[in-house]
Amino acid sequence: MKPLAGKRIVVTRPRGQAAPFIGKIEEAGGTAYAVPLIAFRPSQDRQEEAILAALHTYDWILFTSKNGVDFFMQKAGHLLHKIGAKWAAIGTQTARAAEAYGLSVSYMPGRFSAEDMAEEIRNGLFLPKKMLVPKSSMARSVIADTVRQSGGQADEWIVYETYFPADEKEHLLEVIRMEKIDMITFTSPSAVRHFMQILKQSQEPLPDTDYGVIGRVTKKEALSNGIRVAVCPAVFTIDALVEEMGQFYKE
Incomplete structure (x- = not known):
């Protein structure tokens, strides 16, 4: 049965x-x-223009969900040629979504949660100098906060909202x-x-x-x-x- x-x-x-x-x-x-x-829809972040203009300055871009990947690509896909950053993803589904767009994921935490990612940053396993996190309007800031506490710079870009x-x-x-x-x-x-x-x-x-x-x-x-x-x-x-x-x- x-x-x-x-x-x-x-x-x-x-x-x-x-x-x-x-x-x-x-x-x-x-x-x-x-x-x-x-359900999800694109959102308009006040920082959007500044972030798009600064895309070439990040050493890492981290996706925390498949939606983050999709909405990032909607907004910034035409600028991929300017991006020299490595890509990180939380979870196999998120990594798969990134790779479907041709983005090669270089880092994924051992366990699939923001807390586990933060733990790996604190333990020195993942140390971005300047990281961008495309995220939802509802998402917490635990990863970006941990990067900042560890001496790095982290910007969060709200690319979509949950309703x-x-x-x-x-x-x-x-x-x-x-x-x-x-x-x-x-x-x-x-x-x-x-x-x-x-x-x-x-x-x-x-x-x-x-x-x-x-x-x-x-x-x-x-x-x-x-x-x-x-x-x-x-x-x-x-x-x-x-x-x-x-x-x-x-x-």
Whole structure:
């Protein structure tokens, strides 16, 4: 019998990024309900012109997500010939996205989180002199702050913003009210926040179901909202989450 046979699982990943996760749930015998609770759009950073003009001065450009890569390329792809920096990425998916644009990733931390990257900087494993971090409006500054504390220079460039796709509100409520859901999954703290926002606005109680998350920050956000996290893999990937979900239901 397949590990997720008969299980109904809600996937809150953004539209356009949910398909591989849904595919893996279905391969494992489960039924996936796609309810994207976050979406992305380009943002206009006040520093944009200055950063574009200074692209040739960075020795490292660090991507923390696939979105960071995509929105950076939208804004700066035409200037690649001016960039002499090396490329760094957090996580295999991010590195794959960069390499799809022909950017050769020279550094990736052993574990896939901002905290682990900061730890490697503090330990002297990664020491940029001047680094650029293209990021989301919601992203924290832990990596850039650590570079600065270690004597380097770090600029952060907000290339995209995260927002809640309002048309998904009724969809989510319908799924949690009408379907017998076994697990709701979150892969970002923003998705947790939007989920809680919908429940509060609709005076809907927190569904009495299992919850699976990726990442320490997502787990912390879930716990702070009273969500009991049943599954949170040590490796921050979709593959690890699906595998752990299978183990959870087997036990």
